[in-house]
Amino acid sequence: MLRAGVAESGGGAAADRLAPERFEPPWVPEAVRRHAGGPDMLPVGSPGKVGLLELAFERIGERTELTGHYQKAPLHITRPLYHDPARPDLPYVMLMMSGGGVLQGDRYRIDASCGAGASVHLTTQGATRLYRMEQDYATQRVDLTVGPGGYLEYLPDPTIPFGGSRYYQRIAVTADRDATVVLGETLLAGRLARGERHAYTAYCGDVEVRDPDGRLLFADPVRLVPAELPVTGPAVMAGFGVVSSLYVVSGLRPAQEIADALHTALAATGLRAGAGVLPGDVGAWARVLGDRSPEVLAASTAMWDAVRRLLLGVPAPDPRKQ
Known part of the structure; x- marks a missing residue:
């Protein structure tokens, strides 16, 4: 295992990491995959x-x-920060990219494991910007593993798909039966300040959570292809500019209690929102819609705070992003 803060380079292990089967998702939806390749672009797998x-x-x-820590640009991290006075044992780690956003042909993979009894909060440096793509597409794999009694929060900042972008993200979680996972996603319809809404070519995502035996606990797929199907219906974004989801997998409290806590937090926001129990009573989830990102992000923070108070008995700390 690598020491914290050390990036491995060279050798067979590094070469194995650069094999396409390691960084490519095991499957890409046809709406994104159809745009593969292009003669005039920097090939997939090139440096950067x-x-x-x-x-x-x-x-x-x-x-x-x-x-354990391995990183390859353009992805890297800050050093862990222990800034929460209520949980001084819990590190906050910011996932960063050295470029300004995601480009055509980019392939990202993030693997994070949280061992038995460990706790960690993962977030991003800021919004993930998906730039216009004239050739090929971009993908990101996020694989999270949480051991017995582990507690992991993965709460990235919003994703903003620019006009013409093509993107697929797969978040796969393997959680022990007595682990807790708090997973968030926020998506904008585009560059709202510029009046851009659903001008991207395709935005597809999969969230899958499994137990250590590989049994699927629940899945939440998203397939947004504006040119083929409207994305303004009540089951998608309903004409709003921002949608945010929170999934809480935990056995620390009954699933209905978690759903009720999320519902109470959202009711105070006045936004279009709902909360419910996940399949098999493995936890709860909530979704909130709004016209502007500040109001939706405030609602997401309120949900996170409610979950923290219920499961850990402590409030959520103030975000430390400058």
């Missing part, structure tokens, strides 16, 4: 086109430590 992060967190003594 494949970003990799591998992170391992373990409980050591009184707090969780980053014990």
Whole structure:
């Protein structure tokens, strides 16, 4: 295992990481895949086109430590910060990219494991911008593994698909039966300040959560292809500019209690929103819609705070992004 803060380079292990089967998703929806290739672009796999992060967190003594770390530009991280006075054992790690956004032909993969009894919060440096793509497409794989008694929060900032972008993201979680996972996603319809809405070519995503035996607990697929199907219906974005979802997988409290806490937090926002129990009572989920990102992000923070208070007995800290 690599030491925290050390990026491995060279050798067979690094070469294996750059094999296409490692950084390419196992499957890409046809709405995105149909745009593969292009004669005039920097090929997939070229330097700077494949970003990799591998992170391992373990409980050591009184707090969780980053014990494994591999990174390949354009993906990298900040050092873990322990800034939450209510949970001084829990590190906050910011996932970063050295470029300004995601380009055509980019392939990103993030692997993070949270060991037995460990706790960690993962977020991003800011919004993920998906730039216009005239050839090919971009993908991101996020694989999260949480061990017995582990607690992991993955709450990235919003994703903004620019006009003409083509993107697929797969978030795959493997959670022990007594682990807790708090997973968030926020999507804008486009560059709202410029009046751009659903001008992207295709935005597709999959969220899948499984137990250690590989049994699927639940899945939430998204397929947004504005030229083929309207994305303004009540089951999609309903004419709003921002949608945010929160999934909470936990056995610390009954699923209905978690759903009720999310519902109470959302009711105070006055936004279009709803909360319910996940299949098999493995937890709860909520979704909120709004016209502007500040109001939706405030609602997302309120949900996170409600979950923190219910499951951990402590409030959510103020975000530390400057």
